[in-house]
Amino acid sequence: xxxxxxNLNKKFGNLEVLKNINLKINKGEIISxxxxxxxxxxxxxxxxxxxxxxxxxxxINNGSIGMVFQNYNLFSNLxxxxxxxxxxxxxKKLCDxxxxxxxxxxxxxxxxxxxxxxxxxxxxxxxxxxxSIARALAMESDIILFDEPTAALxxxxxxxxxxxxxxLVKKDLTLLVVTHEIEFAKAISDRIIFMEMGEIILDASLExxxxxxxxxxxxxxxx
Amino acid sequence: xxxxxxTINFMIKGVGVTAALYxxxxxxxxxxxxxxxxxxxxxxxxxxxxxEFYTWVFRGTPLLLQLFFVYFGLxxxxxxxxxxxxAVFAFTLNYGAYMTEIIRGGINAIDKGQWxxxxxxxLSKKTLYMKIILPQGLKNCxxxxxxxxxxxxxxxxxxxxxxxGDILRVTKQVVTRDIEIYPFxxxxxxYLIFTGIVVQIFKILEKKYNSWS
Numbered sequence: 130x131x132x133x134x135x136n137l138n139k140k141f142g143n144l145e146v147l148k149n150i151n152l153k154i155n156k157g158e159i160i161s162x163x164x165x166x167x168x169x170x171x172x173x174x175x176x177x178x179x180x181x182x183x184x185x186x187x188x189i190n191n192g193s194i195g196m197v198f199q200n201y202n203l204f205s206n207l208x209x210x211x212x213x214x215x216x217x218x219x220x221k222k223l224c225d226x227x228x229x230x231x232x233x234x235x236x237x238x239x240x241x242x243x244x245x246x247x248x249x250x251x252x253x254x255x256x257x258x259x260x261s262i263a264r265a266l267a268m269e270s271d272i273i274l275f276d277e278p279t280a281a282l283x284x285x286x287x288x289x290x291x292x293x294x295x296x297l298v299k300k301d302l303t304l305l306v307v308t309h310e311i312e313f314a315k316a317i318s319d320r321i322i323f324m325e326m327g328e329i330i331l332d333a334s335l336e337x338x339x340x341x342x343x344x345x346x347x348x349x350x351x352x
Numbered sequence: 353x354x355x356x357x358x359t360i361n362f363m364i365k366g367v368g369v370t371a372a373l374y375x376x377x378x379x380x381x382x383x384x385x386x387x388x389x390x391x392x393x394x395x396x397x398x399x400x401x402x403x404e405f406y407t408w409v410f411r412g413t414p415l416l417l418q419l420f421f422v423y424f425g426l427x428x429x430x431x432x433x434x435x436x437x438x439a440v441f442a443f444t445l446n447y448g449a450y451m452t453e454i455i456r457g458g459i460n461a462i463d464k465g466q467w468x469x470x471x472x473x474x475l476s477k478k479t480l481y482m483k484i485i486l487p488q489g490l491k492n493c494x495x496x497x498x499x500x501x502x503x504x505x506x507x508x509x510x511x512x513x514x515x516x517g518d519i520l521r522v523t524k525q526v527v528t529r530d531i532e533i534y535p536f537x538x539x540x541x542x543y544l545i546f547t548g549i550v551v552q553i554f555k556i557l558e559k560k561y562n563s564w565s
Binding site: 194198216 | 465468470471479487488
């Protein structure tokens, strides 16, 4: 088990954004979190990533966490390759040569080997998101969180990013993906978590949902 | 013509003094501003209050008063500086205060996502500030820094009031001696060349920083 959440609660002012969240994530699982906007999906992810704090509850974390943001959050003053290298050198303590090699390998994996020396501002949204994925991959975290990775992209760019993530699924990684791309979620996930009004309404495999999920969730998932 | 050349020759000494004061002030006050801007972000509340008090005092009182305080005031309590040292001291504290606030503003304008990405990558504070925050923050406030740097050229003329032989003071000496008007025009030309160089340097810097945006 990489992460366990026990009774998490979070309020923004008077608004309860997370209510009694219980969740276990095991190594190698691909989990999608779906649900309407404002249901607390991104907040949950940001709490797991230590970018927000819970009001009550406990998080047991046995691994390192990587994250891919909706708005990419690439370092705008660094070239593509330096964006990938910076964590390898500073945190992973790789020497410059090894970091360069590793970063190049990761960028080639997401199909951006040729754009290493560009700055983020010279890339399309889809390319930026693929760099961001390469940056997260390079850190070899135990789990990578994806916070609506295609929400800021045009439809034609969405596909290239989804394809990049689909390719990761084969690599025995642990992924937790918040997304509105239902078909994508169905295609990659071992488990689907449906959230609404700050609560986990359902946490099951697609098969289980097909058998005994409630009709509303089925309708949402188009099954 | 010979007179004019002689006058220029005499005034060059003043240019040297102005340039030396300008360089010393930039080299001391800008790093001071960067340091205090960072401290104002990361320090405890007492440090923050102290920095706030400092910027309030030095931005809120005339530079000439600060200069007089250091040169004429401090000797009353036994602290003596030469005119040049007094000028560097007062100018550094004054411009350091402005730079602190300018750079703080530049850092605050950095997108929250940049900090979050650094948190996720577990970047050390040093790498975060040296590689990400300072370059981006300085880029954000480059136009303001350029303005300050131009203002400083002209502010150096205040030191004529404590007897330091800068451009303005040597000019006035020539005018008093020869009863001529053209030395003032020469002084204006010196200042314009000086600010022109500063403007060009910042144009180059802006171009360099714009390569990534």
